[in-house]
Amino acid sequence: MEQGSCSQEDCFDLLNQFEHVLQSDPLIDEVGFIHPSQFTMLDKEAGSSSDGTSTNLWNQDHKLGISTDILIQLCKVAKHAFLAVFNKYKRHENACSNESLTKNISSESKVMKHSQAVLLLSSDFGTAWNARKLILPKQNQPLEAFTKELHLSRLILSKSEPKWSHRTWIIKMLSRSSSTPQEIVTKESELVESIGERSKMNYRAWYHRCWLVSYMTIEQVLQELNKSKRWAGLHVADSSCFHYRRRLMLRVLEPLKVKGSNANDKFDAHKTLMEELDWNKGLLKRYLGRELSETGESIxxxxxxxxxxxxxxxxxxxxxxxxxxxxxxxxxxxxxxxxxxxxxxxxxxxxxxxxxxxxxxxxxxxxxxxxxxxxxxxxxxxx
Structure with missing residues (x-):
């Protein structure tokens, strides 16, 4: 098949194959665009034939490969299918009859299915993100739905602003229904660090990590200070991590600004700042010529x-x-x-x-x- 051209029937068949793979393997944790010549090599390395329904898709061990030959047509048909069903959904949403309500319940699942396909292929398509924001809060089990949405967002995450904004929105929605699961906050922080390893100076990712601090307990803040110390020591040129540590220390100092804070809180905060100063001094002596961050606070x-x-x-x-x-x-x-x-x-x-x-x-x-x-x-x- 030539890249960028296929009959309407073939294109929709490609979309059905793609969405079938996504539905049959909900634990997919990596998606990549690969040249057709790599399919044979991937099968050989995996020691078996592909689980995909054609040589256009490769799915093994929760890894999904999409042939670069079909990207253009697959993206076009996915957008077409999504927009068609989303427009239909909005028409039913504006109607007030019971029949329209029943039809919309059916349309919701199609909107979610097609928008997932679109975003995996074209992650900056804002209309698809907004459609998911509209439907997710209406799910029968919103906590489960939002948790799955975090997985999808992580799957397609990069430097793009819409994806980080979407993760922020999900966590805010989770915190409304119940206290934000601390496990999610910890995993989010680890995600940013792993992205920092792959993509240096990813300011938007680190900004998201700084934003997460407001959802952390003091115990988590202290753990983050300890865990991020090694990373910062190995990446002294990346100021983002030092800004993150500053935000963590400001969080440690917050209880002191509350009237009636006790002596233990002050002692712990004082100890944390002194340890940071000593560690910072060690880095200055080890890495000459580096400008490392100050805390900006004094107690x-x-x-x-x-x-x-x-x-x-x-x-x-x-x-x-x-x-x-x-x-x-x-x-x-x-x-x-x-x-x-x-x-x-x-x-x-x-x-x-x-x-x-x-x-x-x-x-x-x-x-x-x-x-x-x-x-x-x-x-x-x-x-």
Missing amino acids: FTNEETGIFIGNEIHLLESSMTVLDNKFEDFRAQALHASVYMLWLTKHIPEVWSMLEEKLGTEKLKCVLSTVDQERPLLAFAPN
Whole structure:
């Protein structure tokens, strides 16, 4: 069959085959578009013949392969079938008779079936996503339906905005009917991390993970801080994970903003922040020239503030020591340290006087000069 051309009957037959595979194997966890020449190789590797009904589709071990030769016609017929049944559904929805209601129950399943096929082939087709949003809340078992929808969304997930928005919508709907299952939140977080491994700097995925924090218990937040530490340490150039850790730490601090928070909460939050600072300092020394995130929060006592500032100034001094001007990492390290120290002077006013005392006038001028060369808008001294 030539790519992009088939009779109407053949095209609908392709769609029926495709939807039959999807229905017969609801545990499919991966879909890929493959060249026809790969079908034989896949069968050989699997040690058996394909479970698909033709050489256009390959289904083994919950993996589905779709021949690139049929993508265009399959996508066209799937969209045509979906739009036809969805328009019919909307007409019945607008009618008020019992007969229309009965017909619509039948149309709902067809809309869901055809929209699934469309989205697996053309995942940015917003009308299909919206149709599913319209029908899902009406299911007899909404919790089961939303859970299955998460599986479908995960199956076709990538950087595309509609798919992440759809997952957000599903979790919101689940939280309305009952408390959000913590297992789902954990799996969502793990999903983003796995996508981060495959697709670097996937900001939309990490944004979704930050959004999930509001649905986490404090115990889950602490677990996430611990689990994400290793990943962040191995991907220091990916700022998204550090933004995520900042969001987690802000969640740890939330109980302290409630009137009457107890001493244990403050102690735990203080311990978490101090551990983060120590870990962050280790990364700065290990990876020269990297600009790592700050927490942006402080719960130190006056005595602790003095110790903290002293330690940070010592770190600044060591970072300002450029061992070799030939290497940009050392110069970058000095710049980031200087910018960070100026940031501290804005949030903790007493830092400036301690800087003058500990560094001396000449070194302080060196700090300002370093920043002024690269980021002139930041190089200013407090009044």
